[in-house]
Amino acid sequence: MADFLWQRGKQDLRVRRDDGVEDPLVWEHCGRVARMAEKIASGPEMARYTISRQALYVACLYHDIGWVLQANAGTLPAKELFLKPTTDHQRTIAADWITNNLDGVMAPGVLSLAAQAVRHSSDRSTKILEAQILAEADNLDLIGPPTVCLMVRKQMAEGKALENLLSVWERQEEYRYWEARIKECFRLPSVRALAERRLKDLRRFMEDLRSCVQMNNFGHRRRPRPLRGPGKSVFHYGPKK
Incomplete structure (x- = not known):
């Protein structure tokens, strides 16, 4: 399932520019966040907690799809991707997209938790572990x-x-x-x-x-002195002999 979501995310998170070229910026960021979140969740500090790895993976992989949807809809120029912090409105767009577009791919409870993790990932007081880990990985990538x-x-x-x-x-x-x-x-x-x-x-x-x-990396280096002699084309940096 993780491989399927990874391949789907690779398509869902591509921004289509006006020149027809796909911009991978959002996809690459979300992919790194998903991988880092998995490592954080597997760390000793989280060992005593129960974490939904599936919900965490979905949340991390799609937490910034709001940028993609706005860019592809023409409400945000592609050149402005990530030039400002992600807004709560963009997180809401992402959470709604997860709930509405991944239905049937993951269990409803997983999608609901993933959506909540995205919505609350910027809330320092949130108790949702998946939101906390998403925030850690997201900030680390920046x-x-x-x-x-x-x-x-x-x-x-x-x-x-x-x-x-x-x-x-x-x-x-x-x-x-x-x-x-x-x-x-x-x-x-x-x-x-x-x-x-x-x-x-x-x-x-x-x-x-x-x-x-x-x-500043231009140094003064001695010019090589050619070794003279029949058929010689070797350069020599050392003192004369």
């Missing part, structure tokens, strides 16, 4: 190198260059945006620790990007 894709898309949509992306990143670092987000978003210590490691990876990536964009 921290680390994968978020660079969204940052680049945002700059391109606004007609800005990579230099602007670096400026945005520097302001985020100045105000400790990512540290505050990690502190606020995660309930589970293990997921928070993973988010901190992903932030370190993101910082390394951004440092490399800055070095390339600002051309």
Whole structure:
């Protein structure tokens, strides 16, 4: 059943652009969230709880289909996907879609719980475990190198260059945006620790990007001195002999 839903989700979550090309952004995000949620649910911190793995999988796989439905209906330009936080209205659209379109694929109780998990995933006080795990995985995917894709898309949509992306990143670092987000978003210590490691990876990536964009990686290297002699075409960097 998981394989069937995965293949169906791959089709349901594609955004059709005006040029006929399918945008995989939402699908790739939801797929990662579903896989991370499964790992979180299997962790030692959740061992004493009863979790509906089927409802969790459905909720994670389709939690952002509201974006897809709006884009494919023409009420949201495809270039604006994920440029703003998901709204409660979009979560409601997703929850209703799960209930109405997966009937017969999963048991009604599973679909009802999945829909509730999506609706309440942004509620910090929710007691629905599936909603909590969905929120953990969703927030985790937005921290680390994968978020660079969204940052680049945002700059391109606004007609800005990579230099602007670096400026945005520097302001985020100045105000400790990512540290505050990690502190606020995660309930589970293990997921928070993973988010901190992903932030370190993101910082390394951004440092490399800055070095390339600002051309700081140009070093002064000695020109090779050819070895002279009959038939010799080898270059030599060492001292003269």
